Amino acid sequence: MAATPIAVVTGASSGIGAATARTLAAEGFRVVLTARRKDRVEALAAELNEAGHQATAYQLDVTDRAAVDEFATAFRTLAVLVNNAGGALGADPVATGDPADWRQMYETNVIGTLNVTQALLPALTASGDGTIVILSSTAALAAYEGGGGYVAAKHGEHVLAETLRLEIVGTPVRVIEVAPGMVRTEEFATTRFRGDTEKAAKVYAGVAAPLTAEDVADTIGWAVTRPSHVNIDLLVVRPRAQASNTKVHREL
Numbered sequence: 478m479a480a481t482p483i484a485v486v487t488g489a490s491s492g493i494g495a496a497t498a499r500t501l502a503a504e505g506f507r508v509v510l511t512a513r514r515k516d517r518v519e520a521l522a523a524e525l526n527e528a529g530h531q532a533t534a535y536q537l538d539v540t541d542r543a544a545v546d547e548f549a550t551a552f553r554t555l556a557v558l559v560n561n562a563g564g565a566l567g568a569d570p571v572a573t574g575d576p577a578d579w580r581q582m583y584e585t586n587v588i589g590t591l592n593v594t595q596a597l598l599p600a601l602t603a604s605g606d607g608t609i610v611i612l613s614s615t616a617a618l619a620a621y622e623g624g625g626g627y628v629a630a631k632h633g634e635h636v637l638a639e640t641l642r643l644e645i646v647g648t649p650v651r652v653i654e655v656a657p658g659m660v661r662t663e664e665f666a667t668t669r670f671r672g673d674t675e676k677a678a679k680v681y682a683g684v685a686a687p688l689t690a691e692d693v694a695d696t697i698g699w700a701v702t703r704p705s706h707v708n709i710d711l712l713v714v715r716p717r718a719q720a721s722n723t724k725v726h727r728e729l
């Protein structure tokens with residue numbers, strides 16, 4: 478009997494990562510949930526196991542290369558890696574943005590993705606049919622005022638995806654980039670505004686139906702379950718109310 482394919486999801490403690498872990502578990506993958514908050518990934522893994530799926534939890538900070546390398550030793554073979562861990566900090570203009578925020582966003586979104594991808598690439602290749610998903614953003618494709626550091630970091634992640642795809646063509650690993658627009662998750666905007674829930678709520682004000690974490694997870698689940706010879710290079714997904722990063726229909 479063939480072994481159950483394994484999918485690693487980073488940042489699986491909330492939002493899109495948690496929803497993706499649920500979707501991939503339902504698709505029949507053995508999911509490995511990672512994040513810094515151990516209690517949250519453990520609780521989700523327990524819930525999935527209870528429901529008859531196969532899940533394990535692992536505490537991992539994607540910016541800690543030594544920890545990532547140690548984590549990777551557990552995998553001889555790996556079917557799917559979802560690089561989801563990331564996020565935004567602040568919405569200041571370039572003129573006044575804090576360089577520490579810019580650095581942290583680059584560290585998490587770009588170097589974090591680089592760390593985990595480098596460490597797990599041998600196992601993905603050994604599977605004979607590996608898939609890497611990179612969760613960028615529509616901020617990876619166009620700038621917006623106040624987006625500076627996040628836009629720069631997500632552009633970096635986009636370039637990582639594009640370059641890697643060029644470099645590993647001909648090997649048994651495909652690279653899929655999923656770029657969502659506005660997604661209302663419980664923590665993304667609150668983290669961005671450092672706990673200021675009023676500012677966070679304004680992001681979604683008057684938008685009838687922003688995307689949900691489940692919408693993005695559904696997109697990821699679809700992309701990774703395409704036949705092996707099909708590569709979804711880049712998938713942009715937005716709510717109907719959003720035509721661009723700055724053109725949003727609000728009913729206020």
Ligand SMILES: NC(=O)c1ccc[n+]([C@@H]2O[C@H](COP(=O)([O-])OP(=O)(O)OC[C@H]3O[C@@H](n4cnc5c(N)ncnc54)[C@H](OP(=O)(O)O)[C@@H]3O)[C@@H](O)[C@H]2O)c1
Pocket residue numbers: 487488489490491492493494511512513514515517537538539540561562563564565585589612613614615656657658659660661662663664665666668690
């Ligand atoms: N929400 C949106 O509108 C939107 C739109 C486009 C793209 N995205 C992208 O989608 C991804 C998920 O966003 P989300 O909306 O689900 O946000 P979220 O709920 O804030 O989730 C972010 C996840 O990343 C993890 N994380 C952050 N830093 C980490 C680190 N150093 N090491 C390991 N894990 C880390 C967090 O877990 P711990 O804190 O437990 O480590 C959390 O699970 C991000 O890459 C984000 O940039 C979001």
